[in-house]
Each structure stands twice: as structure tokens, then as C-alpha cells.
Amino acid sequence: MQATQIIHAYKQAPWRVQRQYVGAFLLFVIVASMIAALYLTVTARAAVTGREIQELRIEITGFQRANADLETQLADLTSTAVMEQRAFALGYRPVKPGELEYVAVSGFVAPEPAILLEAEDVANPERIIPEAYTQSLIEWFDEEIKFGGAKQP
Amino acid sequence: MRRQYALRSMTLIAGFGLVALAILVQMIRIQNSEQAAIFLSQGDQYAGEFRMFYPERGEIYDRNGHLLAGNRTVYEVGVSLLEMEDPDALAFTLGTYLGLTYEEVFKKLTESPDSWSYVVIQDYVDANTVAALQAQVAQLETANDFRLQGIAFKPHFQRSYPETSLASNVLGFVTRDGRGYFGIEEKYNDLLAGNPVQVWVPRDPNKATEIPRVPNGTTLVLTLNRDLQARVESILDEALIEYGAQNGAIVVMNPRNGEILAMSTTPRMDLNNYTNYFSLYNDGSQYNRSIGTAYEPGSVMKVLTMAAALDAGLVKPETTYVDTGSIQVGGFTIQNWDKEAWGEQNMVGCLQHSLNVCMAWISTQMGPTIFYGYMERFGFGHPTGVDLAGEAMGRLKTPGDSDWYNVDLGTNAFGQGVTATPLQMLMATSAIANNGKMVTPHILYSMLRDGHQYNVPSQYGGSPITSQTAHTLSEMLAQSLSAESSEALLSGYRVAGKTGTAQIPTDFGYDPSVTNASFIGWGPVDDPQFMIYVWLNAPTSSIWGSQTAAPTFSKVAEQTVILLNIPPDNVRLQLTSK
Numbered sequence: 001m002q003a004t005q006i007i008h009a010y011k012q013a014p015w016r017v018q019r020q021y022v023g024a025f026l027l028f029v030i031v032a033s034m035i036a037a038l039y040l041t042v043t044a045r046a047a048v049t050g051r052e053i054q055e056l057r058i059e060i061t062g063f064q065r066a067n068a069d070l071e072t073q074l075a076d077l078t079s080t081a082v083m084e085q086r087a088f089a090l091g092y093r094p095v096k097p098g099e100l101e102y103v104a105v106s107g108f109v110a111p112e113p114a115i116l117l118e119a120e121d122v123a124n125p126e127r128i129i130p131e132a133y134t135q136s137l138i139e140w141f142d143e144e145i146k147f148g149g150a151k152q153p
Numbered sequence: 154m155r156r157q158y159a160l161r162s163m164t165l166i167a168g169f170g171l172v173a174l175a176i177l178v179q180m181i182r183i184q185n186s187e188q189a190a191i192f193l194s195q196g197d198q199y200a201g202e203f204r205m206f207y208p209e210r211g212e213i214y215d216r217n218g219h220l221l222a223g224n225r226t227v228y229e230v231g232v233s234l235l236e237m238e239d240p241d242a243l244a245f246t247l248g249t250y251l252g253l254t255y256e257e258v259f260k261k262l263t264e265s266p267d268s269w270s271y272v273v274i275q276d277y278v279d280a281n282t283v284a285a286l287q288a289q290v291a292q293l294e295t296a297n298d299f300r301l302q303g304i305a306f307k308p309h310f311q312r313s314y315p316e317t318s319l320a321s322n323v324l325g326f327v328t329r330d331g332r333g334y335f336g337i338e339e340k341y342n343d344l345l346a347g348n349p350v351q352v353w354v355p356r357d358p359n360k361a362t363e364i365p366r367v368p369n370g371t372t373l374v375l376t377l378n379r380d381l382q383a384r385v386e387s388i389l390d391e392a393l394i395e396y397g398a399q400n401g402a403i404v405v406m407n408p409r410n411g412e413i414l415a416m417s418t419t420p421r422m423d424l425n426n427y428t429n430y431f432s433l434y435n436d437g438s439q440y441n442r443s444i445g446t447a448y449e450p451g452s453v454m455k456v457l458t459m460a461a462a463l464d465a466g467l468v469k470p471e472t473t474y475v476d477t478g479s480i481q482v483g484g485f486t487i488q489n490w491d492k493e494a495w496g497e498q499n500m501v502g503c504l505q506h507s508l509n510v511c512m513a514w515i516s517t518q519m520g521p522t523i524f525y526g527y528m529e530r531f532g533f534g535h536p537t538g539v540d541l542a543g544e545a546m547g548r549l550k551t552p553g554d555s556d557w558y559n560v561d562l563g564t565n566a567f568g569q570g571v572t573a574t575p576l577q578m579l580m581a582t583s584a585i586a587n588n589g590k591m592v593t594p595h596i597l598y599s600m601l602r603d604g605h606q607y608n609v610p611s612q613y614g615g616s617p618i619t620s621q622t623a624h625t626l627s628e629m630l631a632q633s634l635s636a637e638s639s640e641a642l643l644s645g646y647r648v649a650g651k652t653g654t655a656q657i658p659t660d661f662g663y664d665p666s667v668t669n670a671s672f673i674g675w676g677p678v679d680d681p682q683f684m685i686y687v688w689l690n691a692p693t694s695s696i697w698g699s700q701t702a703a704p705t706f707s708k709v710a711e712q713t714v715i716l717l718n719i720p721p722d723n724v725r726l727q728l729t730s731k
Contacts, residue, residue, distance in 0.1 A: 050358025065226045065308060068209060069280065075220035075315035080383040097645060097711055102720040104728045110718070 397693030411592030451655025454568030483559025645721030650674025
């Protein structure tokens with residue numbers, strides 16, 4: 001009986017009750033801090049990635065400009081007037097009809113007018129970026145619930 | 154004591170609670186106030202900006218992939234007034250590099266309205282100048298000298314034509330506002346320019362992926378052959394000098410499908426400096442005379458009159474006619490070009506000697522209904538539908554028009570009193586070179602968009618004559634050229650064609666001393682692969698087409714067979730028989 005009373009008194013000791021409250025409060029603080037830290041990390045990484053995307057876009061635009069410039073420069077260097085001048089400087093002259101010799105080549109098909117197409121254009125860059133980089137946590141969670149982890153069609 | 158302590162605690166809690174409640178209420182009130190809405194909208198303004206993204210204008214290539222119109226980067230050079238440190242230094246440096254005066258730049262920097270935070274000093278500055286200027290700024294900043302702080306460079310595209318004036322009459326040009334004028338640039342402006350997109354660009358990096366991509370304008374591939382175009386332009390320029398002509402036009406077309414291989418007129422302009430337009434042309438019709446200027450073509454029209462007569466069954470090549478040197482039509486006397494009588498002639502002789510009287514006799518025998526019916530089917534009085542801006546359609550007067558007289562039936566037969574552009578003449582005559590089927594001339598070969606090539610199909614403008622008529626007439630024209638040892642002949646190749654010499658109408662009648670000299674021809678006769686129209690306006694060394702336009706045709710044909718790899722007839726027949 002006395003032992004029971006002592007245990008009961010111990011359980012109800014004011015310092016013990018206070019420690020339980022403090023423990024619970026600290027637990028709440030720790031969990032909240034962890035969530036805040038996680039949120040901060042994810043947001044910071046998203047911000048850095050977003051900034052990188054912006055910079056890459058600027059870089060792509062720069063490359064496109066450089067491409068167009070180089071193409072035009074190349075066309076300048078191979079223009080009719082320049083090529084004719086270079087040919088004359090190298091000792092060439094326009095051919096005359098009587099100087100041409102035509103040879104039959106079996107199986108030869110005259111080339112059809114066409115130019116080399118540029119590399120396949122990326123009409124919609126969003127399609128090639130994995131969804132993990134574009135969807136939010138809630139969207140991912142929603143998708144997991146709807147499709148149960150199966151790949152979206 | 155404990156009760157007192159509890160009371161105090163409760164009072165303090167209540168006090169703090171009230172303060173907290175007051176703060177909360179105030180927060181909610183502020184958040185939902187009118188001012189908050191204003192502040193929010195102001196904040197949204199700084200969260201990003203609306204930007205108009207202009208796509209890169211589509212390029213233009215010739216049929217072999219040579220760039221005829223592209224884009225190059227130029228810069229807008231400006232100064233951010235908020236960052237500006239030293240207007241003096243900026244005015245001096247920018248003035249030196251951009252070719253402006255110190256005062257001019259200084260005034261812009263110091264006398265701009267207070268509300269301005271940025272001022273443009275000069276636009277369309279070339280990349281080399283900007284590179285030099287950027288190097289100067291970087292050099293100073295390395296030495297911790299920030300007097301040039303605030304200079305900004307905004308890149309954008311400018312249209313560039315690597316071949317300068319080559320095919321300028323076909324290409325047209327683009328002004329600084331991005332709009333195409335004349336030729337391909339105007340006709341396909343919407344396709345080339347693409348669709349500008351206005352985009353909200355957020356400053357929040359998290360929203361970076363929301364910026365959509367702006368697709369470039371459509372790239373066009375033309376049917377033109379750059380090398381042939383260059384040779385044709387050169388031949389035309391030489392012909393103008395040699396024969397003292399004011400201006401002219403030469404068109405080379407494939408009569409099988411209507412592809413225009415070369416189209417040259419004078420004057421031409423450097424497309425990179427389009428401001429010269431006003432000093433070179435009095436009006437838009439002169440920009441490309443091949444399609445913009447309709448004129449009385451003269452005797453080249455006889456080909457079509459003969460085609461109509463043959464097709465209608467009125468005459469055959471061996472049909473004879475006694476030429477007395479004149480004929481009465483509608484009360485007027487029509488004479489030959491030399492005012493002589495040529496006696497008995499068959500239809501080949503009529504063409505060979507280019508007899509006006511014979512042609513007037515043929516047209517009157519046909520009568521206006523049949524004759525004008527054929528001319529309508531040949532497309533006179535209608536635009537050809539070529540895909541170039543600024544096409545004129547000429548004029549074919551017909552019975553019932555207030556200014557049509559009976560004599561017109563006679564004069565129209567040899568190309569007087571009717572107007573057409575060189576391209577209309579080519580289109581009409583293509584029926585003879587192409588087994589009776591008339592082709593619609595076109596300049597666009599294909600379009601490139603989003604990595605796909607879309608070829609433009611050839612179109613036909615009807616069959617005004619039968620295949621047999623076309624073959625018969627081709628033979629007649631080839632025979633007549635050979636018989637007169639025309640200067641149009643090309644060694645090794647059998648060609649068909651017809652000269653034209655037309656007096657130029659004035660307010661006081663026809664001026665006998667000034668003519669339009671023309672030649673239309675095609676070859677090889679048994680398998681036509683090219684068709685050429687030459688027009689020389691007012692040649693002075695000789696007024697005759699046979700002495701000016703015909704030799705010019707021969708030169709163009711010579712270059713055409715070389716550049717298109719068309720072997721001489723005997724070689725070609727040997728090769729095909731193997």
C-alpha cells in the first residue's frame with residue numbers, strides 16, 4: 001500500500017508533469033524546425049534551379065543569335081561576288097559550252113532541289129523535362145493517389 | 154497569497170491576450186483594406202513584366218541551299234540613368250564609338266525627362282562596334298574606374314542580305330519596323346515574320362519554366378538558281394550598255410512546271426541599304442518590271458495569234474497567203490514593219506518575216522469571238538498568280554469595251570493595243586512549250602517549319618491549245634529561226650522562239666524611233682527545259698529585237714544550258730538512247 005502511494009506521488013510530482021509539458025513543447029519545436037528547414041531547402045534549391053533555367057534560356061538565345069550571325073557571315077564569305085573573285089584570283093574562268101564533256105553514269109539521278117534541314121526543332125521543351133522537375137509536392141502526391149505509382153499515359 | 158498570484162496572472166494573460174487580439178484584428182483589417190489592394194497590385198507590377206518576344210524572321214534560300222536573306226545581330230545602345238556615374242565620360246566615349254557628337258549624347262543624358270530611367274543613345278549598332286565599346290568598359294572597370302557605368306546593350310536581329318543586290322527585285326526588303334516590302338518579303342511577310350508573343354516574365358525564379366518558347370518564322374526555299382541569277386543579271390547589265398537600252402528584264406522559267414529559275418530587271422538595289430529605294434525608283438511598278446510593268450509586247454504576240462489560228466483549224470503550216478504589203482481593218486490600213494509586200498508566204502514565212510499584214514489577216518479570218526476567246530484562255534488581262542507582291546495584269550481590250558475598235562482585232566494580232574508583263578507572255582507561251590498545258594509561274598519551292606519541309610506543288614493554268622498544235626507551232630518557230638539564221642540560235646541546241654519590236658505609244662501616237670525589243674524562246678525543242686523572255690526598253694544601237702534581244706537570248710540560253718547541265722542535242726540523244 002505504501003509502495004503504491006510512493007509511486008503515485010512520484011507520478012504526480014510537479015517537476016515531472018512540467019518536464020512532460022516541456023518535452024512535448026520541445027518535440028513540437030523540433031518537428032516544426034525540421035519542416036521549416038526542409039521547406040527552406042527545397043525552396044532554395046528550386047530558386048537556384050529556376051535561376052539556372054533562366055540563365056540557360058539566355059544562353060540558348062545567345063547561341064541562337066551567334067548561329068544566325070555565323071550563318072550570315074558564312075553566306076557573306078561564299079556569296080557569288082566573293083566566290084567569283086576568288087575563282088578569278090586562282091586563275092579560273094567561266095566555262096564555254098564546247099569545253100564541256102558529258103558522261104553517262106548509269107543509275108545517276110539528278111539531285112532534287114533541297115537543303116539540309118536543321119536538327120529536329122524542339123517545338124515544346126516542356127515535354128522533354130521530366131515531371132519530377134516541374135510538378136509540386138502536392139501534384140506528385142495527387143498523382144500517386146490517382147495512379148498508384150503507375151506511369152501516367 | 155496563491156489566489157492573489159493567480160489573479161495577477163489571469164490579469165496579465167487577459168491583458169496580453171487583448172493586445173494579441175488587437176494586433177490580429179489590426180492585421181486582418183490592414184490586409185483587407187483598400188490600401189492593401191493597391192499595395193498588392195503595386196507589388197505585382199514588380200513581380201515581373203510583360204515582354205513582347207519577336208521570333209527570328211525566317212531565312213530565304215535559293216534552290217541549292219545558298220542563303221539569300223538571313224539575320225544578323227545588332228544592338229540598341231542605351232544608358233541606365235539611375236546607374237549613370239559620369240555623364241561627361243559617357244558622352245565622350247559613346248560619341249566617339251557611335252559616331253555622334255559629344256553635345257548630342259550629353260544632351261540626351263542630362264536633359265531627359267525626370268521620369269525616364271533609361272535613354273536610348275543609338276539603335277542598330279553593329280556587333281564590332283559594340284564589342285569594342287564593351288572591351289573599353291571592361292578595361293576601365295578592371296581598374297576600378299566606373300565612369301562608364303550605366304551603358305546597356307540590348308541585342309536584336311536585323312535582316313541581312315549576303316548577296317547585296319542579287320535578286321533584289323525578287324526578294325524585296327524588310328524595313329526596321331520588321332515589315333516586308335516587295336517580292337517575297339512582302340508576299341510571304343506573315344509566314345516569314347512568325348507570330349510575336351507577349352509573355353509575362355516573372356522575376357520569381359520558381360516560375361522560370363512558365364516562359365513559353367516563341368517559334369521562329371518560316372524559312373523559305375525558292376526555285377531560283379543563284380548562279381544562273383547572277384549570270385542573267387550580268388548579261389542584262391551588259392546588254393543595256395551594249396545596246397544603249399534604258400532598262401530591261403530577263404526571266405528564265407522551267408516550262409514544264411513553272412519554276413522561275415532566274416528573274417532580273419534593272420535597276421537593282423543593295424537590299425542592306427533599302428533607303429536607296431526612293432532614289433532608284435519613281436514608283437513601285439519599276440521595282441520588278443518582269444511582273445510590275447505591262448507594255449505592248451509587239452511581234453512576240455504573233456506566236457499566240459498563230460497558235461490560236463492553228464488550234465482553231467483556220468490555217469496549217471503550209472497554208473499560203475499573198476502578202477500585198479497592207480490590209481484594211483476597221484477602216485485603218487495596217488502595213489508590214491518594212492512597209493513592203495512579201496508576196497506569197499506560207500505560215501512559217503509569216504512568222505519568219507514577222508509579217509503584220511499576215512497576222513491581221515489571220516485574226517480577221519478568225520473573227521473577234523474566236524480570237525479573243527483564245528487570248529482570254531491564254532490569260533491576258535488577268536494576273537498570272539505568281540507568288541510575288543506587286544503584279545500588274547496588263548490590259549486586253551475586248552469587243553464591248555468602250556475603247557475597243559474594229560482595228561484592234563488587227564493590231565492586237567501582232568501585239569499592239571494590248572499590254573502584258575514579261576511574265577504573262579511567258580505563262581501564255583508556256584502552253585506551246587509544254588504540250589498545250591499552260592503553267593502557273595511560281596517562285597516558292599518549299600517551306601521549312603518546325604523541322605519539316607513542305608514542298609509547293611506546281612499548278613497549271615489550263616490548256617488553251619491542243620498538244621498537237623503546240624508541237625506544230627514549236628516546229629514552225631524552230632524552222633523560222635533556223636531559216637533566218639537568227640542571232641538567237643545556240644550552237645548545238647535546237648531552240649524555238651520569236652523576236653518582237655514594238656513602237657512605244659505616246660500621247661501623239663506611236664513613236665517610230667523608240668521601241669521595246671523583246672524575244673521569247675525555249676529549248677531544246679524536243680524536250681523543253683528552259684524558257685527565256687528578254688525585254689530591252691528603248692535600245693539605241695538598233696531598234697530591232699532581232700539585233701538586240703535575240704543575241705541577248707542566245708547568251709542567256711548558253712549560260713542556262715551550262716548551269717542546268719543540259720547537254721547538246723546530239724549528246725543528249727546519244728545518252729538517252731543508251
